Amino acid sequence: MEEEYGVPPDVDPECELCSRPPPAGWVLAYCGEAPGEEGTRETMLTLGNGYLASRGADPEARADGVHYPGTYLAGFHNRLAGPGQSDGTESIVNLPNWLPLTFRAAGGEWFAPGQGRRVHEHRVLDLRRGVYLREVLVVDRDQRRTRVRQRRLVSMANPHLAALETTIVAENWSGRLDIRSGLDGGVVNANAPTEAGSCGRHLTHVATGEDDAETVWLTALTTSSRHRVAVAARTRIIGGGPRHRQTAVPGPDDVSQVIAVEVTPGERVSVEKTVAIFSNRDRAVSEPVPAAREELRQTGSFDDVLAEHVAAWARLWARFRLDIGEQHAWQAPVRVQTFHLLQTLSPYVIDLDAGVPARGLHGEGYHGHIFWDELFVYPYLDLRMPELTRALLEYRYRRLTAARRQAVAAGTAGALFPWQSGESGWDESPARSRSPVTGEWVDDYTGRQQHVNLAVAYCVWRYWETTGDLSFLAAAGLELLIETARFWAGLATYDPDDDRYDIRGVMGPDEYHDGYPGRPGQGLDNCAYINVMVGWVLGHAEEACGVLARHPGVRPWREVDPTEDERRRWEHIGRRLRLFFLDDGILAQFEGYGDLAELDWHRYRQRYGDLRLLGPLLQKEGDDANRYRVSKQADVLMLLYLFSAEELTDLVRGMGYEFDPARIPATVDYYLSRTSHGSTLSRVAHAWVLARTDRRRSFEMLVTALGTDLADPQHSSTRNGIHLGASAGSLDILQRCYTGLEIRRDVLRLNPQLPDGLDELDCVIRYRNQLINLHVDHDSVRISAAPGADQPVPVAVREKFFPLDPGSTVTIALPPAAPKDGAPDLRRQK
Ligand code: BGC
Numbered sequence: 001m002e003e004e005y006g007v008p009p010d011v012d013p014e015c016e017l018c019s020r021p022p023p024a025g026w027v028l029a030y031c032g033e034a035p036g037e038e039g040t041r042e043t044m045l046t047l048g049n050g051y052l053a054s055r056g057a058d059p060e061a062r063a064d065g066v067h068y069p070g071t072y073l074a075g076f077h078n079r080l081a082g083p084g085q086s087d088g089t090e091s092i093v094n095l096p097n098w099l100p101l102t103f104r105a106a107g108g109e110w111f112a113p114g115q116g117r118r119v120h121e122h123r124v125l126d127l128r129r130g131v132y133l134r135e136v137l138v139v140d141r142d143q144r145r146t147r148v149r150q151r152r153l154v155s156m157a158n159p160h161l162a163a164l165e166t167t168i169v170a171e172n173w174s175g176r177l178d179i180r181s182g183l184d185g186g187v188v189n190a191n192a193p194t195e196a197g198s199c200g201r202h203l204t205h206v207a208t209g210e211d212d213a214e215t216v217w218l219t220a221l222t223t224s225s226r227h228r229v230a231v232a233a234r235t236r237i238i239g240g241g242p243r244h245r246q247t248a249v250p251g252p253d254d255v256s257q258v259i260a261v262e263v264t265p266g267e268r269v270s271v272e273k274t275v276a277i278f279s280n281r282d283r284a285v286s287e288p289v290p291a292a293r294e295e296l297r298q299t300g301s302f303d304d305v306l307a308e309h310v311a312a313w314a315r316l317w318a319r320f321r322l323d324i325g326e327q328h329a330w331q332a333p334v335r336v337q338t339f340h341l342l343q344t345l346s347p348y349v350i351d352l353d354a355g356v357p358a359r360g361l362h363g364e365g366y367h368g369h370i371f372w373d374e375l376f377v378y379p380y381l382d383l384r385m386p387e388l389t390r391a392l393l394e395y396r397y398r399r400l401t402a403a404r405r406q407a408v409a410a411g412t413a414g415a416l417f418p419w420q421s422g423e424s425g426w427d428e429s430p431a432r433s434r435s436p437v438t439g440e441w442v443d444d445y446t447g448r449q450q451h452v453n454l455a456v457a458y459c460v461w462r463y464w465e466t467t468g469d470l471s472f473l474a475a476a477g478l479e480l481l482i483e484t485a486r487f488w489a490g491l492a493t494y495d496p497d498d499d500r501y502d503i504r505g506v507m508g509p510d511e512y513h514d515g516y517p518g519r520p521g522q523g524l525d526n527c528a529y530i531n532v533m534v535g536w537v538l539g540h541a542e543e544a545c546g547v548l549a550r551h552p553g554v555r556p557w558r559e560v561d562p563t564e565d566e567r568r569r570w571e572h573i574g575r576r577l578r579l580f581f582l583d584d585g586i587l588a589q590f591e592g593y594g595d596l597a598e599l600d601w602h603r604y605r606q607r608y609g610d611l612r613l614l615g616p617l618l619q620k621e622g623d624d625a626n627r628y629r630v631s632k633q634a635d636v637l638m639l640l641y642l643f644s645a646e647e648l649t650d651l652v653r654g655m656g657y658e659f660d661p662a663r664i665p666a667t668v669d670y671y672l673s674r675t676s677h678g679s680t681l682s683r684v685a686h687a688w689v690l691a692r693t694d695r696r697r698s699f700e701m702l703v704t705a706l707g708t709d710l711a712d713p714q715h716s717s718t719r720n721g722i723h724l725g726a727s728a729g730s731l732d733i734l735q736r737c738y739t740g741l742e743i744r745r746d747v748l749r750l751n752p753q754l755p756d757g758l759d760e761l762d763c764v765i766r767y768r769n770q771l772i773n774l775h776v777d778h779d780s781v782r783i784s785a786a787p788g789a790d791q792p793v794p795v796a797v798r799e800k801f802f803p804l805d806p807g808s809t810v811t812i813a814l815p816p817a818a819p820k821d822g823a824p825d826l827r828r829q830k
């Protein structure tokens with residue numbers, strides 16, 4: 001991985017990217033060609049602005065098994081029935097490709113993959129400016145050397161704009177240079193061919209036109225959601241000699257223009273392709289085609305668009321700064337993850353009807369679906385741009401009706417957000433999927449995971465706790481909490497003999513357990529994660545009612561409160577949910593977990609090496625992970641990710657069980673040694689959990705999580721999109737976990753403990769309308785509030801309380817009380 005951040009191996013002194021690269025902490029670079037890694041690189045070179053994103057595919061390439069141009073709009077889905085399917089699955093739609101741009105020297109071949117010899121190829125993502133830079137030196141079969149320099153952006157200043165500037169230099173030849181620029185509406189979804197029903201053509205009714213010698217447009221309709229998208233492109237040539245008139249070449253589903261220009265050796269010809277994209281889902285837009293054409297008419301040169309875009313990124317970086325030292329090897333990955341997070345969830349999302357797609361807007365993995373991954377994202381956003389969390393939670397709120405129907409279908413009341421969903425909020429979880437080991441179709445029971453609503457409810461409360469946003473709690477948050485409580489209370493059954501409630505037939509986050517041995521897919525009883533979360537939600541639904549009762553002015557106008565009977569039952573359930581413990585006081589993942597067999601990890605490691613796909617490997621052998629005490633990802637330990645040791649102790653004791661927090665380190669060891677980390681979310685949760693007991697391992701986990709989309713480009717599923725939950729979750733480890741940041745009773749509390757792998761951490765957070773800068777190192781914490789008219793912020797650093805006035809800075813020495821790495825430490829971290 002190192003070479004991606006250092007000087008690329010084949011240096012070309014003429015290459016501007018080799019001679020003047022962006023600063024090391026702000027760059028992601030790839031040199032040379034690597035067809036096997038191209039899909040991953042395209043994902044990592046994706047540009048986006050929350051509304052729109054385009055994969056970093058080469059403009060001269062089409063989808064060909066190596067390259068995959070993909071352009072997506074947030075929340076823009078279509079349902080397509082695959083072979084043998086009647087209903088089909090909703091997928092994010094691959095939209096018309098706006099990139100196509102190529103050239104040829106007179107009499108030569110068009111520049112395309114496999115055409116000519118690429119002597120040098122260098123691609124750089126300039127993270128600070130949000131620009132993708134590319135330089136290629138290509139030699140054609142007549143030994144004509146042509147240098148191509150490209151700058152590409154998807155505007156952070158105007159969400160509808162994207163632009164590509166291509167500068168072509170004929171190094172050793174003169175004559176006619178043909179340039180072809182176009183829009184391709186003939187695209188299909190084909191980025192994730194191993195997923196059921198994910199390939200196919202979602203666009204129909206393609207129409208194209210030419211406005212003037214520089215501008216063409218294309219519009220298309222989705223096959224079932226009937227969304228219309230429109231793209232207009234202006235191609236303008238700057239430099240070169242006499243020019244021949246541009247001619248439009250309409251194809252059945254595409255349109256392009258060919259421009260011929262005379263060039264001499266060393267002369268630069270620039271081609272500015274500027275594109276506007278609109279859809280009928282946009283607000284304040286009635287007709288996307290005229291909107292796109294008008295936008296282009298009002299848009300200036302590439303440099304004009306670039307200047308505004310760079311200024312917008314500068315403002316965004318000022319809000320999302322997270323520095324661990326310019327020289328730190330992981331500074332660039334921290335920024336790469338921040339960059340892609342912001343490209344998916346930018347401030348523009350606030351005005352959209354879009355959720356948190358697990359794979360970003362970077363590919364078609366999981367059909368662009370939404371799972372529970374927001375649980376790893378919102379706590380980070382709450383302290384940066386809480387309006388974003390609010391908008392994303394409102395996306396859930398708008399889908400409460402679908403969630404209520406899903407709950408009824410599950411035989412109970414309240415609301416159940418499906419495990420996988422798209423635009424409609426309906427259940428899109430697959431019934432079958434391909435084994436990543438054998439490629440065979442196998443039953444897929446992951447849709448049995450009903451814990452998404454628990455994640456949403458948890459996020460509602462944390463958002464409220466962080467922001468104090470009463471109007472949100474009243475307008476949407478309360479109902480989300482109550483409907484979640486209602487659902488789980490409906491599932492809980494009472495056992496009068498023990499005065500205990502059971503929740504049966506469920507599935508926790510660990511996807512290796514969907515049933516008892518011999519009964520796959522039938523669910524499990526009394527999952528610790530679910531039962532503890534349910535206890536927490538029941539209590540907090542009640543607390544939210546109490547908060548709003550104290551503020552009659554903002555109380556919802558609709559009747560959403562639970563009845564007295566419900567309240568009594570919730571209170572009883574919350575106290576009497578059943579949990580199981582293993583012999584040594586360790587919380588059991590579910591009832592009967594202790595009866596499962598132990599896996600011989602040593603033997604399996606020897607046989608397979610990497611055990612991230614342990615479940616499918618066992619399946620290949622005719623075995624079943626359900627038989628063993630193995631986990632794909634954090635499950636019981638998720639509780640320690642979400643709750644401090646103190647909170648968890650209170651919760652479990654509140655359910656009437658003895659719980660000794662001194663058993664927490666043993667619990668962490670127990671499950672960690674039985675986890676294969678088959679989900680990228682797993683290392684995030686474990687990095688957090690270990691921060692309390694073993695900071696060295698915690699940091700190791702964190703850097704693996706940070707590197708999720710950067711390591712192993714040959715084999716990684718990053719070719720189908722980034723892993724957004726792991727990205728945001730990793731950043732949150734730095735932001736909240738290592739600073740020990742928590743908001744409790746309106747006090748901003750800090751209890752920093754950096755691992756040895758970090759010398760310092762500097763970030764800016766937003767708390768109750770104030771911008772606060774935090775600087776933490778091993779000896780001290782410095783906290784500064786930006787000047788302004790707000791009230792002082794109540795702060796506590798390791799229980800030392802003080803008010804932080806606007807415009808002031810307080811530095812507090814950290815006594816060397818922190819235990820050394822590796823020593824148990826149960827002090828409150830969250
Ligand atoms: C994980 C889920 C996650 C999903 C999408 C799966 O591999 O097991 O927990 O929600 O990926 O990121």
